[in-house]
Amino acid sequence: MNWIIRFRQRDSLLPNYAVLTLYLLFALLPLLILVFNSLKSRPELANDPLGPPNVLHFENFSNAWVMGKFSTTTRNSAFLVVSTVTLVLTLGGLASFSLARLNPPGSNIFMALMVVGATLPIWLFMVPLFILWRKLGLINNLFGLVLIYTAMNAPIAIFLLRSYMVQLPADFEDAARVDGANDLQIFTNVVLPLVWPGFLTVGLVVGMGVWGEFQIALIFVTNPDLFPITTSYWQFTSRFSRDWTLTSAAALMMIAPILVLFLSLQRRFIEGLTQGGIRM
Amino acid sequence: MGELIASIESRRMPLKKRSHQRFFRLKVVPWLFILPILILYIMVVIGPSLAAFYYSLTDWSGIGKATFIGLENFKEIFLDTNYHKALQNNLKWLAMFVTIPFALSLFAASMLRGLKKSGMVFRTLLFLPYIIPSVVAAAIWRNLLSPRVGLGSVLADIGIPGLDFAFLGSTKTALYAIAFVDNWHFWGYLMILFLAAMQAIPVDLYDAAKVDGANRGQEFLHVTIPGIRPTLIFMVMMVAVWSFLTFDYVWILTQGGPARSSEVLSTYLYKQAFNRFEAGYASAIGLSMSLFAGMILGIFIYLRRRGWEV
Numbered sequence: 001m002n003w004i005i006r007f008r009q010r011d012s013l014l015p016n017y018a019v020l021t022l023y024l025l026f027a028l029l030p031l032l033i034l035v036f037n038s039l040k041s042r043p044e045l046a047n048d049p050l051g052p053p054n055v056l057h058f059e060n061f062s063n064a065w066v067m068g069k070f071s072t073t074t075r076n077s078a079f080l081v082v083s084t085v086t087l088v089l090t091l092g093g094l095a096s097f098s099l100a101r102l103n104p105p106g107s108n109i110f111m112a113l114m115v116v117g118a119t120l121p122i123w124l125f126m127v128p129l130f131i132l133w134r135k136l137g138l139i140n141n142l143f144g145l146v147l148i149y150t151a152m153n154a155p156i157a158i159f160l161l162r163s164y165m166v167q168l169p170a171d172f173e174d175a176a177r178v179d180g181a182n183d184l185q186i187f188t189n190v191v192l193p194l195v196w197p198g199f200l201t202v203g204l205v206v207g208m209g210v211w212g213e214f215q216i217a218l219i220f221v222t223n224p225d226l227f228p229i230t231t232s233y234w235q236f237t238s239r240f241s242r243d244w245t246l247t248s249a250a251a252l253m254m255i256a257p258i259l260v261l262f263l264s265l266q267r268r269f270i271e272g273l274t275q276g277g278i279r280m
Numbered sequence: 281m282g283e284l285i286a287s288i289e290s291r292r293m294p295l296k297k298r299s300h301q302r303f304f305r306l307k308v309v310p311w312l313f314i315l316p317i318l319i320l321y322i323m324v325v326i327g328p329s330l331a332a333f334y335y336s337l338t339d340w341s342g343i344g345k346a347t348f349i350g351l352e353n354f355k356e357i358f359l360d361t362n363y364h365k366a367l368q369n370n371l372k373w374l375a376m377f378v379t380i381p382f383a384l385s386l387f388a389a390s391m392l393r394g395l396k397k398s399g400m401v402f403r404t405l406l407f408l409p410y411i412i413p414s415v416v417a418a419a420i421w422r423n424l425l426s427p428r429v430g431l432g433s434v435l436a437d438i439g440i441p442g443l444d445f446a447f448l449g450s451t452k453t454a455l456y457a458i459a460f461v462d463n464w465h466f467w468g469y470l471m472i473l474f475l476a477a478m479q480a481i482p483v484d485l486y487d488a489a490k491v492d493g494a495n496r497g498q499e500f501l502h503v504t505i506p507g508i509r510p511t512l513i514f515m516v517m518m519v520a521v522w523s524f525l526t527f528d529y530v531w532i533l534t535q536g537g538p539a540r541s542s543e544v545l546s547t548y549l550y551k552q553a554f555n556r557f558e559a560g561y562a563s564a565i566g567l568s569m570s571l572f573a574g575m576i577l578g579i580f581i582y583l584r585r586r587g588w589e590v
Binding site: 013015016017019020023024026027028030031033034037045046049050091092094095097098099102103104105107110113114117119120121122123124125126127128129130131132147148150151152154158183187208211212214215218219230231233234237244247248251254255258259262263266269270273274 | 307309310311313314316317318320321323324325326327328329331332335342387388391392394395398402404405406407408409411412413414415416419420421422423424429430431433434464468469472473476521524525527528531532545546549550553554559562563565566567569570573577
């Protein structure tokens with residue numbers, strides 16, 4: 001009976017653990033079932049859709065890899081992630097550096113534009129953007145998608161990167177200037193080495209967003225050879241909707257990279273998401 | 281050295297040329313750093329947003345010439361029952377999302393607040409669903425909610441009937457089932473934000489509450505909630521704005537069906553623009569969605585002006 005008394009004490013943490021365990025079941029059981037089902041055979045899944053597998057069917061993964069055209073879609077998504085992160089960090093980094101250290105005249109107009117733009121709903125400009133992109137031949141073009149992702153992530157990246165660079169002391173910069181470095185050299189040789197953790201944070205948040213992005217990819221890429229992992233997975237699940245073993249295995253392959261990245265760098269992720277990444 | 285020499289040399293130059301150079305370095309160069317992203321941003325976001333105002337006043341298939349028809353599209357919105365149905369669903373969505381995930385995340389965050397090391401582990405694990413892409417989260421729950429192989433069928437097998445029901449396939453439940461799935465993914469994000477805000481509350485306040493004999497509930501109401509009030513209210517506003525824009529889960533799970541029962545404005549706009557090629561009408565719908573989002577922001581700004589501490 002001792003534990004009941006402890007449970008009711010004012011400072012006991014037992015109620016906290018009890019409640020949080022229930023939360024944990026709600027959050028993680030669906031993911032656990034996903035792992036179970038990715039390893040079952042189809043008949044076993046039909047008999048027992050929730051429990052652990054009896055025999056491990058690892059071939060589900062290779063089957064899903066081939067049938068889901070993962071070699072193509074992973075490459076497409078990797079291209080989108082790498083290009084978008086590179087562009088956001090380069091262009092956003094340059095702009096943030098100027099805003100934080102070079103004091104451009106009228107920069108508050110630019111910041112106001114970013115704030116307004118960040119609150120504009122994507123559905124306001126989706127149709128005209130689609131028509132413009134069609135005129136420019138950027139529909140069914142991965143680079144066209146990269147340009148959109150880069151612009152959509154620009155406000156978040158600039159707010160965050162600028163806030164990191166504003167905090168830097170001016171001493172280093174002044175020293176470099178006396179040594180004759182120009183603005184670009186100061187950015188690459190002085191500022192960048194000092195604020196790279198901020199760049200990593202922004203890169204992670206942007207990269208994760210692009211890897212899972214669905215709605216823009218759905219609209220701007222209709223050629224299956226160019227599908228990123230998300231829209232292709234969506235088609236895959238409707239084509240093989242009766243084979244949950246395959247779709248589960250495919251889902252796991254899709255989330256594995258972000259799970260690994262998130263679990264190893266979660267402090268950075270959470271910092272980026274809570275400080276500037278206001279999004280759904 | 282280079283700059284030093286340059287500055288010595290510039291001192292020998294005529295005054296006019298020197299001031300030009302100075303102007304270039306201090307006023308023009310900073311903007312050269314900003315220019316690339318600015319051009320891209322105008323091309324992708326600002327320009328098309330402005331164009332949407334014009335297109336919303338036209339009858340246009342997206343190809344060829346647009347016919348100017350004034351406010352006809354907006355008149356049509358007023359009469360379009362499908363639009364009204366979608367808007368109603370957005371309002372239901374708003375009502376659900378400014379309550380349920382907030383209750384879930386506030387309770388969880390207040391439970392996490394007291395924990396030390398183990399709190400980090402719980403926090404990380406509870407946050408996991410948020411990083412799962414929408415297509416995967418939707419696929420997981422489409423199966424779990426299926427009457428054939430889902431949770432309901434297993435419960436029915438062990439004698440708990442009633443949940444082996446096609447929640448996503450019924451006009452009565454589809455919208456709520458989608459909201460449930462989206463919320464499974466989303467609430468952890470609010471939890472992380474609220475937890476961060478709670479950890480910034482001075483510990484003395486909790487100690488004082490304890491001395492005064494406050495129980496957990498009173499502590500939560502009188503210390504925690506006032507302490508995170510700015511974050512809380514800001515997130516209510518953001519979630520309300522997002523409620524008008526929600527798309528992914530609805531499109532992935534039902535595409536607005538069955539029989540438009542889960543149609544929201546974004547899926548309706550998508551169909552008008554990309555299935556029916558009504559680019560003008562779709563632009564008008566997009567503009568109306570921005571208006572709703574703007575109204576939410578306007579209400580909060582108004583309340584703040586009136587002296588509410590929101």
